[in-house]
Amino acid sequence: MAASVFLAGAWSDNEASSNADAVQRLTEHPGWVIFIEAVELQARQIQKDLMQRPVRDSVADYAAELGRVRGLSQIEEIAESVSENGKKASARLRA
Numbered sequence: 001m002a003a004s005v006f007l008a009g010a011w012s013d014n015e016a017s018s019n020a021d022a023v024q025r026l027t028e029h030p031g032w033v034i035f036i037e038a039v040e041l042q043a044r045q046i047q048k049d050l051m052q053r054p055v056r057d058s059v060a061d062y063a064a065e066l067g068r069v070r071g072l073s074q075i076e077e078i079a080e081s082v083s084e085n086g087k088k089a090s091a092r093l094r095a
Contacts, residue, residue: 007081013089023079036076043072060077 011019026032046069053061 003081007085010084011089013093015092016082016086016089017088020083020089027079027083039072039075043069046072069071 008014010016046065050062050065
């Protein structure tokens with residue numbers, strides 16, 4: 001997973017393991033589903049807004065909005081990366 005690369009060495013093994021546990025609890029919470037749904041709604045709204053205006057009006061603004069959509073789409077991937085990073089750290093701690 002590409003997003004996990006930025007986590008390599010970001011935390012000690014103990015911190016990474018603890019952080020993964022916290023993120024797991026977060027993603028298992030009923031509010032997580034609501035949060036992800038809201039994020040997806042926001043991304044779809046941005047995409048809809050982009051389709052309704054010409055790119056030539058402001059290429060920089062258009063590109064920035066595309067970046068927002070991409071960032072919003074990575075939230076679940078980042079949570080998964082924290083979990084994966086923590087699993088690897090836990091394995092190192094047990095070794």
